[in-house]
Amino acid sequence: MADQPKLRLGVNIDHVATVRNARGGAYPDPLRAAKIAEKAGADGITAHLREDRRHISDADIEGLMEVLSVPLNFEMAATDEMQKIALRHKPHAVCIVPEKREERTTEGGLEVAREENKLAHFIAPLREAGSRVSIFIAAERAQIEAANRIGAEVIELHTGAYCDAFAEGRWDEADVELNKLREMSRFADTLGLEVHAGHGLTYDTVTPIAAFPEVRELNIGHFLIGEAIFLGLEPAIAEMRRLMDEAREG
Numbered sequence: 001m002a003d004q005p006k007l008r009l010g011v012n013i014d015h016v017a018t019v020r021n022a023r024g025g026a027y028p029d030p031l032r033a034a035k036i037a038e039k040a041g042a043d044g045i046t047a048h049l050r051e052d053r054r055h056i057s058d059a060d061i062e063g064l065m066e067v068l069s070v071p072l073n074f075e076m077a078a079t080d081e082m083q084k085i086a087l088r089h090k091p092h093a094v095c096i097v098p099e100k101r102e103e104r105t106t107e108g109g110l111e112v113a114r115e116e117n118k119l120a121h122f123i124a125p126l127r128e129a130g131s132r133v134s135i136f137i138a139a140e141r142a143q144i145e146a147a148n149r150i151g152a153e154v155i156e157l158h159t160g161a162y163c164d165a166f167a168e169g170r171w172d173e174a175d176v177e178l179n180k181l182r183e184m185s186r187f188a189d190t191l192g193l194e195v196h197a198g199h200g201l202t203y204d205t206v207t208p209i210a211a212f213p214e215v216r217e218l219n220i221g222h223f224l225i226g227e228a229i230f231l232g233l234e235p236a237i238a239e240m241r242r243l244m245d246e247a248r249e250g
């Protein structure tokens with residue numbers, strides 16, 4: 001597998017902002033985390049500006065656009081407010097994610113198949129503005145086909161169900177979820193979509209996903225920010241990078 005394209009690591013810094021916001025002050029600073037992540041080998045930075053601003057703020061996005069040397073993957077819901085913000089900043093990538101105000105975290109993938117027309121109109125100006133549009137979806141054929149039809153260039157497969165099953169020792173379910181992710185990565189690739197994956201990935205769950213040859217980018221945040229408490233952010237990211245490279249080399 002030596003001639004596989006490089007697997008990119010996008011470091012999600014949302015939960016640095018979660019800790020900052022717990023006290024309402026200025027630290028820890030997500031921009032500082034982003035610069036450390038770059039130094040540790042991140043190929044991109046991911047930040048999710050939620051409608052309720054529970055972690056990343058508008059000022060964080062503004063700051064990231066100014067300071068980053070690597071591309072920003074801007075995660076957002078499909079709302080008019082977010083579209084305006086994305087069109088103002090024109091980040092490298094915009095990833096459209098589902099949001100429910102009361103959820104603890106992003107619980108599922110976007111229902112593209114049900115909202116095809118609306119989403120096609122929603123992403124068109126983002127693409128015209130030069131952002132690569134990615135759609136965060138479950139590993140389901142119907143969602144992938146719909147993402148392709150609306151003109152998305154990238155899909156990001158939600159790895160949360162696999163990671164939850166693994167964390168809870170439901171091994172058979174973890175295998176089922178992993179197989180779905182494998183098959184749907186292949187399927188999306190045959191349609192010409194670039195395949196990314198993420199949500200809930202850890203040192204224990206990253207290896208099989210990183211080994212899928214069709215997957216080009218992993219976005220990982222919550223685990224890394226937690227691990228940084230024990231190891232420091234740079235070593236925590238470097239270890240993830242090492243595991244990804246090892247999996248890729250087979």
Ligand SMILES: CC(=O)[C@@H](O)[C@H](O)COP(=O)(O)O
Binds near residue numbers: 048050104198199
């Ligand atoms: C879409 C995604 O997986 C990330 O943006 C993640 O959702 C961020 O963390 P929260 O879901 O806790 O806001």
Ligand SMILES: NCC(=O)COP(=O)(O)O
Binds near residue numbers: 012197199201222
């Ligand atoms: N899109 C997934 C992401 O950015 C990171 O999710 P998590 O590792 O914070 O669960």
